[in-house]
Amino acid sequence: MSTQAAAASLRFREVPEAHLGRALDHASLVFHENYEDELRERHRRTLLRCDRLGAYEEGRLVGLLAAHRLRLSVPGGQLPCAGLTFISVAPTHRRRGVLSGLLEQLWRHCAATGRPLAALWASEAAIYGRHGFGAATALSTVEIDSRRPLGLRVAPDPRPLRLVDPASAPALLAPLHESGRARRAGRPARDRRWWREQILPEEDEDDDELGPPRVVVLGDDAPAGYAVYRTRGGDDDGTPGLVQVAELEADTAPVAAALWSYLASIDLTGRVRAWGRPADDPLLLMAADRDQVRVTGQFPALWLRLADVRAALTARSWAAPADLVLDVRDTRIAANHGRFRLAVAPGHCTYEATAGPADLTLDVCDLAACYLGGTLPTDLVRAGLAAEHTAGAAGALDAALRTAYLPFTDDEF
Numbered sequence: 001m002s003t004q005a006a007a008a009s010l011r012f013r014e015v016p017e018a019h020l021g022r023a024l025d026h027a028s029l030v031f032h033e034n035y036e037d038e039l040r041e042r043h044r045r046t047l048l049r050c051d052r053l054g055a056y057e058e059g060r061l062v063g064l065l066a067a068h069r070l071r072l073s074v075p076g077g078q079l080p081c082a083g084l085t086f087i088s089v090a091p092t093h094r095r096r097g098v099l100s101g102l103l104e105q106l107w108r109h110c111a112a113t114g115r116p117l118a119a120l121w122a123s124e125a126a127i128y129g130r131h132g133f134g135a136a137t138a139l140s141t142v143e144i145d146s147r148r149p150l151g152l153r154v155a156p157d158p159r160p161l162r163l164v165d166p167a168s169a170p171a172l173l174a175p176l177h178e179s180g181r182a183r184r185a186g187r188p189a190r191d192r193r194w195w196r197e198q199i200l201p202e203e204d205e206d207d208d209e210l211g212p213p214r215v216v217v218l219g220d221d222a223p224a225g226y227a228v229y230r231t232r233g234g235d236d237d238g239t240p241g242l243v244q245v246a247e248l249e250a251d252t253a254p255v256a257a258a259l260w261s262y263l264a265s266i267d268l269t270g271r272v273r274a275w276g277r278p279a280d281d282p283l284l285l286m287a288a289d290r291d292q293v294r295v296t297g298q299f300p301a302l303w304l305r306l307a308d309v310r311a312a313l314t315a316r317s318w319a320a321p322a323d324l325v326l327d328v329r330d331t332r333i334a335a336n337h338g339r340f341r342l343a344v345a346p347g348h349c350t351y352e353a354t355a356g357p358a359d360l361t362l363d364v365c366d367l368a369a370c371y372l373g374g375t376l377p378t379d380l381v382r383a384g385l386a387a388e389h390t391a392g393a394a395g396a397l398d399a400a401l402r403t404a405y406l407p408f409t410d411d412e413f
């Protein structure tokens with residue numbers, strides 16, 4: 001069947017609550033997973049809370065896309081963001097434009113509901129660039145060899161640490177998490193349900209050998225830092241036990257030093273593994289021995305789409321003034337495509353269509369990669385991905401976009 005014929009037989013519309021069972025059967029087929037009992041119920045609740053778009057052929061669901069209603073931290077604030085998940089096309093209907101059709105609907109939905117951003121975690125990095133998504137945050141996996149005491153160049157905060165009941169963690173940790181969101185762009189706001197289901201579920205979704213979530217805090221009613229982690233005992237063959245860190249937030253370097261020292265000193269374990277840390281995690285600088293604290297992996301985390309470039313750019317804060325004409329290429333959302341004058345002055349930003357000559361040409365996916373401060377336009381020029389028509393234009397945009405901390409996302413959805 002030709003793409004056109006396939007597209008003509010498809011209907012894109014909201015997936016009603018009555019079709020949630022079908023949606024789960026469909027997703028379980030596409031993701032090769034057996035959704036049973038508790039997991040099925042958890043996914044059902046997730047889908048229920050999301051906006052849902054379906055592709056139907058003769059009444060049968062052949063494509064699905066769900067969107068959490070997120071508030072994503074951006075430099076200087078936060079913006080409504082469609083947090084995409086459950087993107088899935090039936091194996092009988094792949095490569096016929098189903099995903100493209102779903103995303104076309106989504107862009108209309110974002111415009112109608114005032115969501116200038118969409119974001120996702122990609123199953124495969126090759127899928128989303130053509131749809132205007134850019135890798136906007138990157139994570140480093142950090143491992144500590146904890147068979148010997150952790151050597152740090154910073155004295156740990158001496159205040160006592162305590163383990164708290166994960167049920168009390170959302171209320172206790174929320175203020176610290178919020179200040180972390182304000183510091184680093186790319187982080188969704190959490191409500192108590194998100195803490196419970198996404199951050200602190202009883203079982204780890206990827207590794208059933210890991211124990212339940214543990215929460216350690218430093219400080220009393222208003223903690224200065226916390227870590228969420230799970231452990232696994234060692235094997236008979238001598239493989240040491242593991243401390244798997246899900247999240248660590250600290251107000252100061254000594255507080256971070258105290259938390260890392262604690263995690264590295266838990267008896268019957270010999271390795272600490274933090275799967276997703278910011279690329280500029282201060283731990284890497286404070287380690288006395290970089291053979292003991294190693295970056296073992298780096299990967300893109302959040303893929304971001306500027307569904308409404310103007311709304312996104314004018315809502316963020318800027319680090320330096322700029323006056324540039326950007327020639328933005330967007331083959332999917334016509335309103336974003338063309339030449340626009342970006343004028344940034346202290347406390348004020350405008351972005352308006354212009355007929356004037358462009359200073360810089362770039363694709364909307366690369367603008368998205370730069371938006372949170374994680375990629376520099378000069379690096380795009382060096383990579384041959386952006387064209388600088390006026391000398392210094394990319395550098396001026398670098399300076400304006402720059403953020404004090406690199407963006408970061410550790411909420412997987």
Ligand SMILES: CC(=O)SCCNC(=O)CCNC(=O)[C@H](O)C(C)(C)COP(=O)(O)OP(=O)(O)OC[C@H]1O[C@@H](n2cnc3c(N)ncnc32)[C@H](O)[C@@H]1OP(=O)(O)O
Nearest residue numbers: 084085086087088089094095096097098099100120123126
């Ligand atoms: C946020 C998340 O949920 S991530 C999870 C994504 N889902 C999965 O990985 C589940 C398994 N895969 C699928 O369900 C489907 O193959 C999808 C959703 C990845 C793609 O859906 P399709 O309907 O086949 O995509 P569609 O036909 O619209 O293709 C659009 C374009 O993307 C390309 N494309 C699609 N999938 C891939 C891929 N895996 N790798 C590279 N390119 C891809 C197509 O070739 C096409 O390119 P073109 O516009 O130049 O012709």
